Amino acid sequence: MLNIAISAEFSLAEKLIENLELSSLEIEKITAVEIYPFSEEQGLRFKNKSVTQIEVEKVDWSAFTYVFFAGDISKATYLAKAAESGCIVIDILGLCADIADVPVIIPNMNNNQLIELRQRNIVALPNPQVTQCALSIANIIKNLSIHQLTITSLLPASYENEESVTKLAGQTARLLNGITLDDNEQRLAFDVFPKQSINLNMQLKKIFSELDNIVFHQIQVPVFYGIGQLITLKSDYLIDPDIVIADWKDNEYISYHDEKVITPVTNSEVENSEAIPKLHISNINSIENGIQFWTVADEQRFNLAFMAVKLAELI
Known part of the structure; x- marks a missing residue:
């Protein structure tokens, strides 16, 4: 059972949860880590349950299995801390795609490059x-x-x-x-x-x-x-x-x-x-x-x- 963190703007976080609900992943809990603070009326739900929201300064990254990270270069230190804590970071916006030993993967296209994931605990989607x-x-x-x-x-x-x-x-x-x-x-x-x-x-x-x-x-x-x-x-x-x-x-x-x-x-x-x-x-x-x-x-x-x-x- 997976403990997943989502670090993204509210609109993208909603869409990630929509897809996670349809996925084959066995998920115990999803947490929103607000690298971009949500407004008061913005709340997320996963399978009809409220998603916990945490301020980024208070997060313990080691508590998560996966982190879906969608931040710009100004948020890169958070991505690095998450990877160093041992969880697997999925770099959604390709922030780390230029780094030589970070695999850039499109599912079912170049899966063999995933072996490089062990270098940094980071795998990147390319730019959209x-x-x-x-x-x-x-x-x-x-x-x-x-x-x-x-x-x-x-x-x-x-x-x-x-x-x-x-x-x-x-x-x-x-x-x-x-x-x-x-x-x-x-x-x-x-x-x-x-x-x-x-x-x-x-x-x-x-x-x-x-x-x-x-x-x-x-x-x-x-x-x-x-x-x-x-x-x-x-x-x-x-x-x-x-x-x-x-x-x-x-x-x-x-x-x-x-x-x-x-x-x-x-x-x-x-x-x-x-x-x-x-x-x-x-x-x-x-x-x-x-x-x-x-x-x-x-x-x-x-x-x-x-x-x-x-x-x-x-x-």
Whole structure:
């Protein structure tokens, strides 16, 4: 029986618990360690029982079997303390993914690298952009030599944090009511802008070492939840779209749509009617010596919460 700690923003913590309730893990207790303090009205429940909430300064990390950790670089000392205390830390946001002896795992894709977990008691999911891309190209990489991979990621407000979701909603309401924004306020509503580059290439190469020419484009868009990616692969050989589609249809994590183009909004509508989130793929097209296609996933429900729980099951 497992004693699990969740250290994440409230919104993501809720989604982790939703997936833990559906998992095969035998859980005795879940505790919320508030690296980001919850508000008074925010409470978590696991199997109809209230989840204990602890301030991070008062926590004894050694009491837990697993820690689901979703903090930024400013919270890294807590992650280190948890790992040093002997519990297994699942680094949900890939905070430690750049460290050489921390395995970066996508469940059922590179499970063999889990042996490295014993080095630090830390295992990382890659950045959600990397997870989403890797799942869609895994079988293509396995069967063909790819000489160019380009990923254009359209990032929602939730990719940054839950505060950005609230800010986007507020700005949208103000602008629709004719209220201008402050000059020094970063505009999210009705606008797009490039995001600062992070080392996504290295994370993807930890999973697919054979990839060389990788380009990530990152653009912030006025969407609340859900990453959209336009992915282009080029090979020295022809890529048969029918074979690629057949592989997608055999993957339990993927839902392929022949006729309908799935967007972050339609994805959200689909996810609300399904217990298990998936990666949705559509709009595949052949190009010269390659293919191009469109993917969408709720990065919090699927790329982070669902995959983190699957990783815990795997461990």
